[in-house]
Amino acid sequence: MSLKSFQNLTSRVIVLPEDNIDTDQIIPARFLTTTERSGLGKAAFYDWRYDDAGRPRNQSPLNLAGQGGHAILVAGSNFGCGSSREHAPWALLDLGVKAVISSDIADIFKSNALKNGLLPVEVDRKTHRRLLKAPGEEVTIDLETQTVRFGGKWQAVFKVDSFARYCLLEGVDPLGFLMQQLPAIKEFEKGRA
Amino acid sequence: MSVAETKPQSLFEKLWRRHIVVEEESERPAVLYIDLHLIHEVTSPQAFDVLAGKKIRTRRPDLTFATLDHSTPTLPADNHGVLPYATPAAAAQVNALIRNCREHDIPLLGLDDPRRGIVHVIGPELGLTQPGKTIVCGDSHTSTHGAFGALAFGIGTTEVGHVLASQCVLQRQPKTMRVTFNGALSPGVGAKDMALAMIADIGADGGQGYAIEFAGPAVQNLSMEGRMTLCNMSIEAGARFGMVAPDEKTFEYLSGREFSPLGDSWDEAVAEWRTLPSDPDTVYDREVRINASAIPPMITYGVSPDAAAPVDGRAPQPKSDIEKHAAEYMKFDAEQPFSTATVDRVFIGSCTNSRLSDLREAASVMRDRKVKEGVTVLVVPGSEAIRAAAEAENLHLVFLNAGAQWRNSGCSMCIAMNGDQGEPGELVVSTSNRNFIGRQGRGVRTVLASPATAAASAIEGRIADPRPYLTMTGKQNRCH
Numbered sequence A: 001m002s003l004k005s006f007q008n009l010t011s012r013v014i015v016l017p018e019d020n021i022d023t024d025q026i027i028p029a030r031f032l033t034t035t036e037r038s039g040l041g042k043a044a045f046y047d048w049r050y051d052d053a054g055r056p057r058n059q060s061p062l063n064l065a066g067q068g069g070h071a072i073l074v075a076g077s078n079f080g081c082g083s084s085r086e087h088a089p090w091a092l093l094d095l096g097v098k099a100v101i102s103s104d105i106a107d108i109f110k111s112n113a114l115k116n117g118l119l120p121v122e123v124d125r126k127t128h129r130r131l132l133k134a135p136g137e138e139v140t141i142d143l144e145t146q147t148v149r150f151g152g153k154w155q156a157v158f159k160v161d162s163f164a165r166y167c168l169l170e171g172v173d174p175l176g177f178l179m180q181q182l183p184a185i186k187e188f189e190k191g192r193a
Numbered sequence B: 001m002s003v004a005e006t007k008p009q010s011l012f013e014k015l016w017r018r019h020i021v022v023e024e025e026s027e028r029p030a031v032l033y034i035d036l037h038l039i040h041e042v043t044s045p046q047a048f049d050v051l052a053g054k055k056i057r058t059r060r061p062d063l064t065f066a067t068l069d070h071s072t073p074t075l076p077a078d079n080h081g082v083l084p085y086a087t088p089a090a091a092a093q094v095n096a097l098i099r100n101c102r103e104h105d106i107p108l109l110g111l112d113d114p115r116r117g118i119v120h121v122i123g124p125e126l127g128l129t130q131p132g133k134t135i136v137c138g139d140s141h142t143s144t145h146g147a148f149g150a151l152a153f154g155i156g157t158t159e160v161g162h163v164l165a166s167q168c169v170l171q172r173q174p175k176t177m178r179v180t181f182n183g184a185l186s187p188g189v190g191a192k193d194m195a196l197a198m199i200a201d202i203g204a205d206g207g208q209g210y211a212i213e214f215a216g217p218a219v220q221n222l223s224m225e226g227r228m229t230l231c232n233m234s235i236e237a238g239a240r241f242g243m244v245a246p247d248e249k250t251f252e253y254l255s256g257r258e259f260s261p262l263g264d265s266w267d268e269a270v271a272e273w274r275t276l277p278s279d280p281d282t283v284y285d286r287e288v289r290i291n292a293s294a295i296p297p298m299i300t301y302g303v304s305p306d307a308a309a310p311v312d313g314r315a316p317q318p319k320s321d322i323e324k325h326a327a328e329y330m331k332f333d334a335e336q337p338f339s340t341a342t343v344d345r346v347f348i349g350s351c352t353n354s355r356l357s358d359l360r361e362a363a364s365v366m367r368d369r370k371v372k373e374g375v376t377v378l379v380v381p382g383s384e385a386i387r388a389a390a391e392a393e394n395l396h397l398v399f400l401n402a403g404a405q406w407r408n409s410g411c412s413m414c415i416a417m418n419g420d421q422g423e424p425g426e427l428v429v430s431t432s433n434r435n436f437i438g439r440q441g442r443g444v445r446t447v448l449a450s451p452a453t454a455a456a457s458a459i460e461g462r463i464a465d466p467r468p469y470l471t472m473t474g475k476q477n478r479c480h
């Protein structure tokens, strides 16, 4: 897999104000019996988007995902907590979500998201509170300068791991980087044998 | 000696340093060497696909070990030898792992292997998990193995591919946190209660960015099983790493296991392991202190593991819209005593609480008693070896006589991928680790608890305090 690159993104936001949205919400476990990584968009937030009979819930803001430029999800704190399933970012991307903004995003989700070109954006609490109240707002995320801009003059900074940022901006696959380290890895193994 | 060499180091820092292939810099994470890579059917197929696409073979199949647990049925095969898979996809996933392991020469505990079981149960049981090792698995509860003084953490599927290809991961060094449990546990209180009390204290994201070291007399006094339960739940506090310093108990547990070192190698290994505990005066980035003697049996009442409270307490007044929503989902009224909540199902199992000591704890409550009418109880041992050991001491008869089901090993209702699940609206008291909405089946309300609390709840058909059962049988033994 070559990594998808990410430069900047301007899009309307979908707001899910709940804290601690775990990966079982993002993709329920019953959809994990797959050996594929594509086509998981239908399963994304399935129980939030469909009722017990499988009918779409009309009032779910997630119905907008991917439509009319709704590619940014603003969520409550501790987004993506729970399991290490990479199916969570795969499902979100397939649904049309390209970035998630929160005050804090769980470690493993963040790491998985970055490896798939889904940008996790952690902003300060004030900006977060403001965005939680602004469904439909148009937001620009600039990875090069690590800034979020919206509402004319509101601007906030965020930080993405520098290596992940480099990989995303340049479209570099970290696996390639690791494979280049093989001589050092073999040397390390010799030293321990 | 430089300052860096004389600075006291924590267990975590020692292990981290010993596994660095390429140092971390501001521009990139460290290249960290992995001693043991555990894999299972759910998070590995896409990683093998990536390797196949790049024509890369698994670099160190000898450091890789596979088991089947998540999608695997816990009911036996029918007369034709056909296993009752939940879906064709589940069967395909299991078969994909079998095929990938064959193609990559990776040892696999297959469906009929008497050692097969949940990935975090079999590692320690086989002696694969050892102090000082770096251990990864595409599974967030990999922190369990930290109970042995290993540096163990969950990774995603892309990283599973990285480890298969290179035996390394790219990882930045986390901060360190020490959680000290002072005092001694009260009767009827165990490691699960300690874990829930800690998560309630620091929050579901309180450990975010940290490696936790569990310390203090109450941790030292835990059995290895109890330490595993505690480290297992680190991730529910947001921490990817949980660990306990290795000691005589650790060595005793590992001695004579299938993959433990033997003879002179054993003595050398133990000598090495003795150097691992944190140096005196180590400074941690954060310190948390908890009085273990004040911890009662705990349960959760919400939809996040930090919504935990004493089992004999009452549901709190929701303080935010989110808590209100959780209370509505769980159908707990404010101020309602937990003991008035009717239980539909009880699950005793998962990598948190499915070891022999957990089954003994549950059996001690259920012995010569009957499960309340209308309550479905599943007891699922963590591995086939545990199942055999439990059957050898007739624990299965205790459960069966009480009216519970006794299953083959697997993740089962912890993640509800294999067909074992609750019905919408049901209240399940579960010894697993996550009470997320829908985790145990769509619309299921999960209450996390210790094996003793789960067993007492099965008997009473409502959320029940296990302590009266211990005094009723005159037993003052601790759960762990």
Ligand code: SF4
Pocket (backbone or CB within 6 Å): B069, B070, B118, B119, B120, B139, B141, B350, B351, B352, B410, B411, B414, B415, B432, B433
């Ligand atoms: S028992 Fe549950 S938490 Fe443990 S590995 Fe299986 S699904 Fe994951």
